[in-house]
Amino acid sequence: xSALTQPASVxxxxxQSITVSCTGTSSDVGAxxxxxxxxxxxxxxxxxxxxxxxxxxxxxxxRFSGSKSGNTASLTISGxxxxxxxxxxCSSYTRSNTWVFGGGTKLTVL
Amino acid sequence: QLQLQxxxxxxxxPSETLSLTCTVSGGLIRxxxxxxxxxxxxxxxxxxxxxxxxxxxxxxxxxxLKSRVTISVDTSKNQFSLKLSSVTAADTxxxxxxxxxxxxxSCYVAGDSWGQGTLVTVSS
Numbered sequence: 001x002s003a004l005t006q007p008a009s010v011x012x013x014x015x016q017s018i019t020v021s022c023t024g025t026s027s028d029v030g031a032x033x034x035x036x037x038x039x040x041x042x043x044x045x046x047x048x049x050x051x052x053x054x055x056x057x058x059x060x061x062x063r064f065s066g067s068k069s070g071n072t073a074s075l076t077i078s079g080x081x082x083x084x085x086x087x088x089x090c091s092s093y094t095r096s097n098t099w100v101f102g103g104g105t106k107l108t109v110l
Numbered sequence: 111q112l113q114l115q116x117x118x119x120x121x122x123x124p125s126e127t128l129s130l131t132c133t134v135s136g137g138l139i140r141x142x143x144x145x146x147x148x149x150x151x152x153x154x155x156x157x158x159x160x161x162x163x164x165x166x167x168x169x170x171x172x173x174x175l176k177s178r179v180t181i182s183v184d185t186s187k188n189q190f191s192l193k194l195s196s197v198t199a200a201d202t203x204x205x206x207x208x209x210x211x212x213x214x215x216s217c218y219v220a221g222d223s224w225g226q227g228t229l230v231t232v233s234s
Binding site for chain 2 (some may be wrong): 001003032034036038040045046047048051052055057076089091093097098099100101102103104
């Protein structure tokens, strides 16, 4: 299975909105609504930010939202804040009953 | 509060077998709908799912690692373990254990319960 495709980097200014894409295939992202997004700060464990495409775990800011269209999922962060600067990873369940991650996107808050 | 803790050697020789154990505290590993997984991250690189196991012993593995990976569970000790054979320098990574969840309507590879991660270096 191939890793999901994410842009290597995105950037935005405080207060702006950014979107990170995650492109897979009809065997993973397009197959189920089981896409999740993780935030990882340097030296820290990943934190679940979005699951099942667009659900937020308790404690996650509503500035984070997710969506999916076909084989591409997206994470949108609105009202960008300095603490949002981190690496973001998408993951998806696959038809082979396995999991696959994206390559990761580095978000820089300018 | 559920806690996970990895343990095992931090240095493994090439061609040998990497062995790690994840001890779960604050909750039972024998939980419906939850499963237990291993995820690794080479230095400076992205996340890679290694495999997962349910308390029943049912496993799923990353196809690219399947021939070398074995994940097992010991419910009496509330632990699950990872063995990765024939390691090379490419297997050098931070290895983390985590709890995932999967039902008919909701599924994620890892939730809010992760171990701190342990760096395993493959070197002679």
